[in-house]
Amino acid sequence: MRARQTHTPTRAPRIGRRGFLTAGIAAAGLGLAGCGSGAATSSGRARLRQWNLFTGGDGARLMEMHEAFREEHPEIQLEDTTFMWGDPFYTKFVMGAAGGRAFDIATVHLSRLRGLGTGTLISPVPRDLLAEHGITEDTVPTTVWDKCLVDGELYAIPLDTHLVVTYYNRRICERAGVLEGDGTLVETNGEEELIDLLTEVKEATGQYGIVMETTGAWRQFWSLYRQLGGEMTFDGELVIDDDKALRCLDFLRRVSEEGLAPRASDAPGTPANFQNEIAGLMFGGNWELPTLRDAGMDFGMRPFPAVFGDPLGQGDSHAFVLPYRRTPDREAENAAVAYAAWMLRNSLTWAGGGHTPAYLPVTGSEDYQELEPQAGYREAAENVQFDPQAWFSGSAAQLQSDANSVFQAVHTGATTPEVALDRFKSAAQRLIDTPPPV
Incomplete structure (x- = not known):
């Protein structure tokens, strides 16, 4: 642990x-x-x-x-x-x-x-x-x-x-010119505005705009999918909106492929990368706050950004x-x-x-x-x-584990969003077909 x-x-x-x-x-x-x-x-x-x-x-x-x-x-x-x-x-x-x-x-x-x-x-x-x-x-x-x-x-x-939010390094973001007068991160609406912001922050760091846990890609995926109004149910078979799911996975692919975020970053490495200032922003759980505060960082926090709709975040x-x-x-x-x-x-x-x-x-x-x-x-x-309802869904449950395993390959470039979605659907159906233990 x-x-x-x-x-x-x-x-x-x-x-x-x-x-x-x-x-x-x-x-x-x-x-x-x-x-x-x-x-x-x-x-x-x-x-x-x-x-x-x-x-x-x-x-x-x-x-x-x-x-x-x-x-x-x-x-x-x-x-x-x-x-x-x-x-x-x-x-x-x-x-x-x-x-x-x-x-x-x-x-x-x-x-x-x-x-x-x-x-x-x-x-x-x-x-x-x-x-x-x-x-x-x-x-x-x-x-x-x-x-x-x-x-x-x-x-x-x-x-x-507790949920996924946006952390921002004030010193880096000030250098990038993306802070408001009160020291808070500028608000973005839509995918392109966020991409522009990440590009500006990347120029300020010389490395990346943002870090996120690629081994925990479910959090980002579910946040984006829900912003699109996506539903997911497991009544005998998986019901998922393929077009909306692919749009979310393509966003994760894009930020990594364009060099705006590292292709691989695990749970302990993500806040460490943020502390080391290889990026000015981080998607992470709000429970990372004490770690960053103990490190003496000057940082702020705001909700997960409005990429495809309202600023909804998985939690x-x-x-x-x-x-x-x-x-x-x-x-x-x-x-x-x-x-x-x-x-x-x-x-x-x-x-x-x-x-x-x-x-x-x-x-x-x-x-x-x-x-x-x-x-x-x-x-x-x-x-x-909240995660979709099922006995195998939720924090520390198998659905998250299976999704993380599949979706992280989109970040690394090892697979396409289409292949990743097919693999996730197969994994989810296996869970649906397994009788609940309780």
């Missing part, structure tokens, strides 16, 4: 479906054989077991928030456990949820919600209880809140939004979920909801890592508006584009 943040670490080997099912069945068996809830402790305090996937800077920030929560809630014994990001976490999650005794609240990616067993491994969130703590659909962006609903039931409590949300319980445990449920609501209300601390809090009273506060550069891309969170 990448030490600096938690979103695009080195992947552990993907667990096979048989292993996934075997592990889940074994865990379920242990859960059936086990004793009851461990919500109450010998001291009379409510026990709250929290699972998460945050390490690096996010992990340190989470621990800071947890210590503050403990100080304010002596009646709750918070026990937090961190697992490795990606497949290891989600495998452990399914095993624990199947057993019914592993956690009282867990943090997941909202894009993975429907594939994690809503109604079977995950329980609905009691809206009335959540409202008592000040969290309702009016306090969260509609785009994010709607993703927490499955068949009208609320199954998650969103903590943040996701960290959200809290409750486990399904064969025997209801109201004390554990009350403690879990109180914890989640507290985390939302105090998410200004969480914003320090680059994530945009989901709780609107925080992002609308004066304190947040004074955060720089976070306030510069706040509106991007309202336009976040």
Whole structure:
């Protein structure tokens, strides 16, 4: 896993479906054989077991928030456990949820919600209880809140939004003449305006205009595809707009072929290349903010550019979920909801890592508006584009992995957009034809 943040670490080997099912069945068996809830402790305090996937800077920030929560809630014994990001976490999650005794609240990616067993491994969130703590659909962006609903039931409590945005080096961009008077990057509309801007920045660096993670090309592709209004569904067969998909892939080909961006740049190398000033701009997740700030860079951030339409960017949300319980445990449920609501209300601390809090009273506060550069891309969170819905889609899921593997070859010039699209469609159909493990 990448030490600096938690979103695009080195992947552990993907667990096979048989292993996934075997592990889940074994865990379920242990859960059936086990004793009851461990919500109450010998001291009379409510026990709250929290699972998460945050390490690096996010992990340190989470621990800071947890210590503050403990100080304010002596009646709750918070026990937090961190697992490795990606497949290891989600495998452990399914095993624990199947057993019914592993956690009282867990943090997941909202894009993975429907594939994690809503109604079977995950329980609905009691809206009335959540409202008592000040969290309702009016306090969260509609785009994010709607993703927490499955068949009208609320199954998650969103903590943040994290998505691909545009970083710009102020020193280089000033030299290129592409800054406004207030030091912000000039806004572009359309492909040609962006190409012109990248060309000017390239002339200022003598190398490239922009760097982006070519091994994570799905983020750029999905952002562009959604700007074109592209839809993608997996109901028995893949439905995708070939013309729109090819237009997006051709843009990725063009920026690399014209020397505006490196043909190859991996997850750790992309922010490093930006720090080394081989380019003045970078497409990257907003979680890269602390790394660049620690490097002492003078940089700004704005939403992903409007290349083919509105400035939409691919992203996701960290959200809290409750486990399904064969025997209801109201004390554990009350403690879990109180914890989640507290985390939302105090998410200004969480914003320090680059994530945009989901709780609107925080992002609308004066304190947040004074955060720089976070306030510069706040509106991007309202336009976040979640991955298409499927059990194999979302953060750390196989669809992203397959797309990245295929699409990066367009950047390198090893294949054409047409061939890459055909390969992606074949990979997606194989996933559609595979029965879901949960």
